[in-house]
Amino acid sequence: MADARPFHWEFKPEPVAREVFRVEGGRRLSGSVSVGGAKNAALKLMAAATLTGERCRFTNVPEIEDVRVLTEVLRDIGVTVDHPERNVYEIASGDVDWLFVPLEAAAKMRASFILLGPLLTRFGRVIISNPGGDRIGRRPVNLHVDAMRALGAEIDYRNGYYFAKAPGRLRGGAINFPQITVMGTENAMLAAVLADGHTTIEPAAREPEVDDLIEFLRKMGAQVERTAPNRIEIEGRRRLRGADHSVVPDRIEAGTFIAAAGATHGKITLTGATCDHLGSFLDVMASMGVSVSCGADTIEVDATNADLEDLACCDIETQPYPGLATDLQPPTCVLLTQARGSSRVHEAVFEDRLEWLVELRRMGADVEIEDQHHAVINGPSPLHGADVEIGDLRAGASLILAALVADGVTHIRGAHHVHRGYEKIDAKFLELGARIERLSEGT
Numbered sequence: 001m002a003d004a005r006p007f008h009w010e011f012k013p014e015p016v017a018r019e020v021f022r023v024e025g026g027r028r029l030s031g032s033v034s035v036g037g038a039k040n041a042a043l044k045l046m047a048a049a050t051l052t053g054e055r056c057r058f059t060n061v062p063e064i065e066d067v068r069v070l071t072e073v074l075r076d077i078g079v080t081v082d083h084p085e086r087n088v089y090e091i092a093s094g095d096v097d098w099l100f101v102p103l104e105a106a107a108k109m110r111a112s113f114i115l116l117g118p119l120l121t122r123f124g125r126v127i128i129s130n131p132g133g134d135r136i137g138r139r140p141v142n143l144h145v146d147a148m149r150a151l152g153a154e155i156d157y158r159n160g161y162y163f164a165k166a167p168g169r170l171r172g173g174a175i176n177f178p179q180i181t182v183m184g185t186e187n188a189m190l191a192a193v194l195a196d197g198h199t200t201i202e203p204a205a206r207e208p209e210v211d212d213l214i215e216f217l218r219k220m221g222a223q224v225e226r227t228a229p230n231r232i233e234i235e236g237r238r239r240l241r242g243a244d245h246s247v248v249p250d251r252i253e254a255g256t257f258i259a260a261a262g263a264t265h266g267k268i269t270l271t272g273a274t275c276d277h278l279g280s281f282l283d284v285m286a287s288m289g290v291s292v293s294c295g296a297d298t299i300e301v302d303a304t305n306a307d308l309e310d311l312a313c314c315d316i317e318t319q320p321y322p323g324l325a326t327d328l329q330p331p332t333c334v335l336l337t338q339a340r341g342s343s344r345v346h347e348a349v350f351e352d353r354l355e356w357l358v359e360l361r362r363m364g365a366d367v368e369i370e371d372q373h374h375a376v377i378n379g380p381s382p383l384h385g386a387d388v389e390i391g392d393l394r395a396g397a398s399l400i401l402a403a404l405v406a407d408g409v410t411h412i413r414g415a416h417h418v419h420r421g422y423e424k425i426d427a428k429f430l431e432l433g434a435r436i437e438r439l440s441e442g443t
């Protein structure tokens, strides 16, 4: 057992400013709103920038708390992160003098673990905190660690930290995941692009954010290709160069607004959004009776003709892409409370992601939670204002949706969770005619 003293300081989480959303329900949404870049792409792209000493420039980066936290983590280890204008970030990783990602980073944002692959492959070593689980499930990182080992890394786990070393360069290899993992695929890819030789990743996640990362890596000079729907192949390079990239639109933010328009029987236009990555979700919308029209970079949603009786119930099951995204399960559930009949919900990706339905029930929803993965929603139920608590960001955004539908005033505590992943969500709902404000807790 190595000396553990350096890691035994007392970890004191920073106090989070407690905010509450106050929402007055009962208004149909109408108007136009813009969709930002995808959180789950932006974070990985920023991590990829550490693969080169040259400058990388990202546009359409969402101004969200998780991007701010990753910026802080990168700066702490010696990376230069400039923020010349809104939604634009420039990253130069010439000097990285501190190959250590501390518990503070992991505690604030699980996705900080995406730095394992790029730092290990470029600098040959890194010490990184185990992010542990969160409110939506256990969320282990064993598959990321196994992938690094398959590329020749030596990794020990002590005192909550992974001590990772690459003797010489990492070497290409066959990475066979026992199940699909999004960040596991991305971490493996980020390590393999600078490894010596050929890597195959199977089954590789198919999420659009993974393909956005592939596109960026190719601009950096990496030889990486999706050679089959579930397979990514990489020929490692010695060096990568800087590149520019615009972050892919956020399909989860778009889906959240589509569900909001449906639930309030509104009519809205989303700009900067694409239907391309929303296939399974749009199938659910179509079977429920929410009309969605897709343009080149706009989406129109019209639910004004559907009175309560017209929304149809629908059984849903979340799956890795191209299935229905687990991140869209919560907003879809809000819509299901307004549909006629019983809808079965199967959350197949995370084990605790139905917990938030307890809060939805406090607003009058008729929900039976059968077990960790299954629930039944009976509708339509008139929702009413209540005092509810947010546990994670997608649930938080969805409680706002429920509050928009509800009769009366809802107070939603824990607003900081929502700021992690949605840029100016309250301002966007205000633009669409909602009555929403942000208050400090206790006011």
Ligand code: EPU
Binding pocket: 039, 040, 043, 111, 137, 138, 139, 140, 141, 142, 143, 144, 145, 179, 180, 181, 182, 183, 184, 325, 326, 327, 349, 350, 351, 393, 394, 421
């Ligand atoms: N898993 C393991 N071991 C691992 C990795 C994953 O057992 O080493 C399990 C997970 O516990 C889970 C399943 O595999 O049951 C799939 O998890 P995955 O690794 O695909 O999830 P992730 O990469 O950690 C990303 C998004 C999530 C999104 C999921 C699924 C980021 C930063 N996060 O998480 O986004 O729900 O993919 O699409 O990309 C969110 O944005 O709110 C969010 C939670």
